[in-house]
Amino acid sequence: MSERHISVSHLFIQTFKRDLVLAFRRKSELINPLIFFLIVVTLFPIGVSPEPLFLAELAPGLLWVAALLATLLSMESLFKADFEDGSLEQLLLSPQPLFMVVLAKVLAHWLMSGLALTIVAPILAVMLFLPFEGMPGLMLSLLLGTPTLSLIGAIGAALTVGLRRGGVLISLLVLPLYIPVLIFGSSAVQAAITGLPLGGYFALLGALLALALALAPLATGAALRISVSG
Amino acid sequence: MSTELLSAKSLFCERDDRVLFENLDLSLQTGEILQIEGRNGSGKTTLLRILSGLSSHFEGELFWCGEPLGEVKEAFLEEIVYIGHLPGVSSQLTAEENLRWQCALQPSLDPKKITSVIGQVGLRGFEDVPAYQLSAGQKRRIALARLYMSSAKLWILDEPFTAIDKVGVAAKEALMLKHLSRGGSVILTTHQDLSQQMPVRTLSLGRSPMEMSYE
Numbered sequence: 153m154s155e156r157h158i159s160v161s162h163l164f165i166q167t168f169k170r171d172l173v174l175a176f177r178r179k180s181e182l183i184n185p186l187i188f189f190l191i192v193v194t195l196f197p198i199g200v201s202p203e204p205l206f207l208a209e210l211a212p213g214l215l216w217v218a219a220l221l222a223t224l225l226s227m228e229s230l231f232k233a234d235f236e237d238g239s240l241e242q243l244l245l246s247p248q249p250l251f252m253v254v255l256a257k258v259l260a261h262w263l264m265s266g267l268a269l270t271i272v273a274p275i276l277a278v279m280l281f282l283p284f285e286g287m288p289g290l291m292l293s294l295l296l297g298t299p300t301l302s303l304i305g306a307i308g309a310a311l312t313v314g315l316r317r318g319g320v321l322i323s324l325l326v327l328p329l330y331i332p333v334l335i336f337g338s339s340a341v342q343a344a345i346t347g348l349p350l351g352g353y354f355a356l357l358g359a360l361l362a363l364a365l366a367l368a369p370l371a372t373g374a375a376l377r378i379s380v381s382g
Numbered sequence: 383m384s385t386e387l388l389s390a391k392s393l394f395c396e397r398d399d400r401v402l403f404e405n406l407d408l409s410l411q412t413g414e415i416l417q418i419e420g421r422n423g424s425g426k427t428t429l430l431r432i433l434s435g436l437s438s439h440f441e442g443e444l445f446w447c448g449e450p451l452g453e454v455k456e457a458f459l460e461e462i463v464y465i466g467h468l469p470g471v472s473s474q475l476t477a478e479e480n481l482r483w484q485c486a487l488q489p490s491l492d493p494k495k496i497t498s499v500i501g502q503v504g505l506r507g508f509e510d511v512p513a514y515q516l517s518a519g520q521k522r523r524i525a526l527a528r529l530y531m532s533s534a535k536l537w538i539l540d541e542p543f544t545a546i547d548k549v550g551v552a553a554k555e556a557l558m559l560k561h562l563s564r565g566g567s568v569i570l571t572t573h574q575d576l577s578q579q580m581p582v583r584t585l586s587l588g589r590s591p592m593e594m595s596y597e
Contacts, residue, residue: 159486159489162486163486163487166482166483166486167483167486170472170475170479170483173474173475173479174472174474174475177474177475177512178474233472233474234472236468237468237469237470237471237472237473238466238467238468238469238470238471239470239471239472241436241464241466241468241470242464242470242484242487242488243487244436245434245435245436245459245462245464245487245488246459246487246488247456247457247459247460247488247489248486248487248489253487377438380436381431381436381437381438381439382439
């Protein structure tokens with residue numbers, strides 16, 4: 153039994169390491185979400201208004217929407233390469249629990265997208281004149297919210313991996329499920345700016361994350377089986 | 383001494399409104415090779431995907447060691463190696479990195495053998511080269527390297543010799559004979575003739591069920 157346990161955690165670590173190595177070798181996929189995030193946030197003041205007060209008011213929502221879309225854009229590549237080279241078939245033929253493999257892949261993907269976005273966000277927030285009081289709220293809400301986005305996005309990526317142009321379909325499938333995260337995330341930043349208590353928002357974001365952590369890998373696994381069996 | 387390893391009863395599969403096979407019964411004993419023949423598009427790959435449990439687009443029943451496959455899925459997956467026409471080799475990773483991950487996926491593969499196996503399949507000197515820089519045959523060799531490390535009972539191989547040179551094919555045939563002598567069995571599709579000494583049974587998939595026959 154314990155040997156079994158070791159081999160499952162070994163698989164988790166191996167998959168995690170493999171996906172990180174792959175991400176670093178395909179640099180464009182690594183940088184794409186960050187570039188997108190940066191472009192949206194820099195173009196917005198140019199396109200709308202460079203007025204500091206106006207931008208400060210928009211900043212929480214804008215940063216959150218940009219982060220959400222950047223994550224969404226990066227989701228398509230999660231299983232694509234594995235599907236195309238047959239690694240996904242091997243993965244599904246493993247007697248090991250699919251749950252752990254999916255979790256490892258999503259975790260590696262989140263480190264490259266969600267966590268990276270969270271780290272860059274304060275710099276971009278300064279560009280948008282977000283008041284300093286809002287920073288902790290922004291960082292923490294992104295830290296709690298983006299893993300949920302990655303976990304939910306993985307379901308959409310798994311469902312559409314067999315399709316030639318699945319990108320648009322992922323957005324349609326997944327966006328409705330992203331809305332609660334967006335609402336609570338940007339509200340948390342707004343509350344932080346106005347000095348309201350943040351506990352409630354973080355509790356809700358945490359609850360969403362816990363729910364996604366427990367259920368999304370199961371749904372992703374089932375979706376992968378359907379996509380590969382087709 | 384041979385016992386039944388895998389069997390299928392009245393398999394039916396259609397694809398795009400075309401019946402690939404119906405009422406197909408097959409059984410595989412330990413120590414034998416079942417070669418599935420048929421023209422292009424006759425459903426060989428589909429059948430292999432069904433037998434390996436990858437595809438569920440079929441009707442009929444599968445049995446592993448006499449038990450319904452659905453009930454012993456985990457035991458079944460521990461005892462098979464499936465090499466499909468997609469080799470399952472990530473082109474950004476080196477041979478060793480690919481094999482290491484495969485070993486983590488499949489407990490029946492022995493990670494201690496990785497270094498020696500890379501030599502056995504003729505990739506010594508290419509250990510640090512990402513697979514996209516290798517030739518098609520070399521890539522396939524990485525996939526086939528799994529067979530050298532495996533202690534699984536059943537090998538399901540879809541066109542394993544594509545892009546493999548003659549020496550390589552002979553080596554794989556010798557490996558298969560060794561596998562059979564250990565009580566393993568092989569299901570494969572290939573358009574190449576296997577050497578005479580192999581205990582091969584063939585199953586032909588025809589376009590119509592009338593043409594389907596055992597030899």
